[in-house]
Amino acid sequence: MPEDLDRTDRRILRLLQKDGRMANADLARKVNISAATCHRRTQRLFEANCIRAVRAQVAPDAVDLSTLAIVGVVLDRSTSDSFAAFEQAVRETPEILDCHLVAGDFDYFLKIRVRDMEHFNRLHATRLIVLPGVRQTRTFFVMKEVVDNRPLDI
């Protein structure tokens, strides 16, 4: 699916990653191609799904979601269905921003953003530990976000 990207495509990706609203004319100038070509290239990158989406990065504080936590989860190993059930439940929980199946002492790592600790506790008690197959969780509250969601190094 992802085709070969030349130097120009990569420069477009890098620039749109920094500013997804950059005008096509500006983009073309910075990449040293004509506006028409730049437009076609960009469109192609979208159609080839090299650019999955262009999204506004909303400041969490502005929408009252200042509390961030990382949660390690261990599942019961009984059925492999429990993994699918757990993942489906995770997808239906909007507070969970990241969920990764990992190798090691945990099965999953979750990244969760909520309003405050009280909200987290409620979420944890009523929605996390009751997720399908959850045996144990360990919560790491984030005290400082040093880097969050940095653009890829293209």
Added chain:
Amino acid sequence: MPEDLDRTDRRILRLLQKDGRMANADLARKVNISAATCHRRTQRLFEANCIRAVRAQVAPDAVDLSTLAIVGVVLDRSTSDSFAAFEQAVRETPEILDCHLVAGDFDYFLKIRVRDMEHFNRLHATRLIVLPGVRQTRTFFVMKEVVDNRPLDI
């Protein structure tokens, strides 16, 4: 800094979070205000830094960054300067997409994206464990990305 957002502002944020390139006219229609008002509102959200940036989400596979790992880090507690030095070094390492200072058994959690395990091992050996004040690291390789960087629930 983040001012009061009414229902309309929040709807704009929610929609731009899904599609940061949505035409202003479309946005206005979906939010039931005029194009002029919508434009002003959106501009205000940018100026108030409620929208930090609009960024293209590049498919990691397309740029050969398919390997994801979560790394827990423990620092020497000796000097508090070592935390600042570590964080500065992290900021200068483009492969580190996330870095959060947490409470618990680890000091930091890192999210790292590289080409493959060989690249990760080189990064780990030559750039991670030599970061200022690092005592110990534990790596969790990601086997499946269930949810990655979901938009906020506004």
Added chain:
DNA sequence: TAAAAAGTGGAACAATCTTTCATGCCTGAA
């Protein structure tokens, strides 16, 4: 080597953004 396919830039056209302006709506003071 030649034909076909794909990529390129300039220019015209269409669509979009941005500003202006007159109006209406709150808020607070008299």
Added chain:
DNA sequence: TTCAGGCATGAAAGATTGTTCCACTTTTTA
């Protein structure tokens, strides 16, 4: 209650930008 001030709103004009067309060049394939 009444009035003035500040602020937000929508319609429309003007400025900017995106999109397509075309002739031409480069690359690929047979």
